[in-house]
Amino acid sequence: MRSICAMRSLLAASAASTFLRSSASLLRPPLFALPFRPQLSSTRLGEARPVSAAAAKSRGGGAGCSEMEDCSAHSGEIHVIVGPMFAGKTTALLRRVQAEADTGRTLALIKSDKDNRYGLDSVVTHDGTKMACWALPDLSSFQDKLGAEAYNKVDVIGIDEAQFFDDLRDFCCKAADRDGKIVVVAGLDGDYKRNKFGSVLDIIPLADSVTKLTARCELCGRRAFFTLRKTGDTKTELIGGADVYMPVCRQHYLDGQIVIEATRIVLDLERSTVTSDLK
Numbered sequence: 001m002r003s004i005c006a007m008r009s010l011l012a013a014s015a016a017s018t019f020l021r022s023s024a025s026l027l028r029p030p031l032f033a034l035p036f037r038p039q040l041s042s043t044r045l046g047e048a049r050p051v052s053a054a055a056a057k058s059r060g061g062g063a064g065c066s067e068m069e070d071c072s073a074h075s076g077e078i079h080v081i082v083g084p085m086f087a088g089k090t091t092a093l094l095r096r097v098q099a100e101a102d103t104g105r106t107l108a109l110i111k112s113d114k115d116n117r118y119g120l121d122s123v124v125t126h127d128g129t130k131m132a133c134w135a136l137p138d139l140s141s142f143q144d145k146l147g148a149e150a151y152n153k154v155d156v157i158g159i160d161e162a163q164f165f166d167d168l169r170d171f172c173c174k175a176a177d178r179d180g181k182i183v184v185v186a187g188l189d190g191d192y193k194r195n196k197f198g199s200v201l202d203i204i205p206l207a208d209s210v211t212k213l214t215a216r217c218e219l220c221g222r223r224a225f226f227t228l229r230k231t232g233d234t235k236t237e238l239i240g241g242a243d244v245y246m247p248v249c250r251q252h253y254l255d256g257q258i259v260i261e262a263t264r265i266v267l268d269l270e271r272s273t274v275t276s277d278l279k
């Protein structure tokens with residue numbers, strides 16, 4: 001316990017004591033700098049907890065880390081939000097990280113650079129709410145992009161489109177367990193075939209909380225648990241919105257699969273007929 005505490009004190013000591021706002025211009029807009037409130041504050045994610053090691057240092061608490069008390073104060077959190085497309089995952093993610101930011105914590109938001117639907121500079125919900133972000137090819141590049149000093153000052157990391165990050169588990173582990181960050185992750189638990197998508201399910205055992213959201217079935221208005229792909233495309237990763245996908249209930253997912261399969265058979269038949277006619 002003592003050595004962990006000492007390491008954390010070292011980590012905290014390496015963080016600059018000035019608050020992020022003073023160096024924000026070096027960090028680009030995606031790293032949100034909000035007014036620093038040093039006291040414990042009750043968050044919407046759970047009970048009152050202090051800020052991370054770096055922020056604790058900036059309020060003078062890190063270097064004076066005393067035994068059990070401050071070690072536990074540095075422990076991170078992982079919150080996972082899953083569900084089909086259009087369930088409100090991104091909306092919930094933005095609300096949760098904003099709530100954390102409102103308590104004075106420093107926020108960084110990440111999305112996959114594979115999702116270029118609305119450009120790469122922000123996370124955007126299906127109904128247009130947006131927040132500036134880092135669009136990255138992988139999560140391991142986050143710390144390098146930010147720089148060690150800025151990374152140390154981040155308290156809350158939001159990750160959208162988590163299904164596209166293969167290194168999700170490793171990143172969440174390090175960010176929460178080692179670095180004391182609050183990590184809020186939003187992503188698809190399943191793909192259009194209802195198979196697990198990327199590494200999202202792999203972080204469930206690491207999580208403090210897991211929220212599975214539902215959408216409205218586009219065909220009957222009941223709760224939608226699944227995402228139906230409307231095209232015959234079979235690759236797992238296919239970026240798109242309502243043009244390609246719709247949220248559906250169990251019954252309409254099964255019906256939809258039958259229709260899509262039947263369409264595929266008809267098209268294949270037509271294609272082979274045309275080919276044999278040409279011979």
Ligand SMILES: Nc1ncnc2c1ncn2[C@@H]1O[C@H](COP(=O)(O)OP(=O)(O)O)[C@@H](O)[C@H]1O
Nearest residue numbers: 084085086087088089090091125126127218242
């Ligand atoms: N079938 C749909 N097509 C387009 N927009 C939808 C549809 N169903 C719901 N929405 C809108 O999408 C919002 C949720 O968007 P978002 O948070 O981006 O969801 P998710 O991240 O789960 O895909 C809903 O509040 C609603 O306004």
Ligand SMILES: Cc1cn([C@H]2C[C@H](O)[C@@H](COP(=O)(O)O)O2)c(=O)[nH]c1=O
Nearest residue numbers: 084085086191192227236237238239240
């Ligand atoms: C089901 C499914 C989805 N995708 C893609 C489509 C979108 O670009 C994202 C999901 O975005 P959202 O914020 O959850 O609406 O994932 C995919 O590549 N493969 C799939 O099977």
Ligand SMILES: [Zn+2]
Nearest residue numbers: 217220249252
């Ligand atoms: Zn339905």
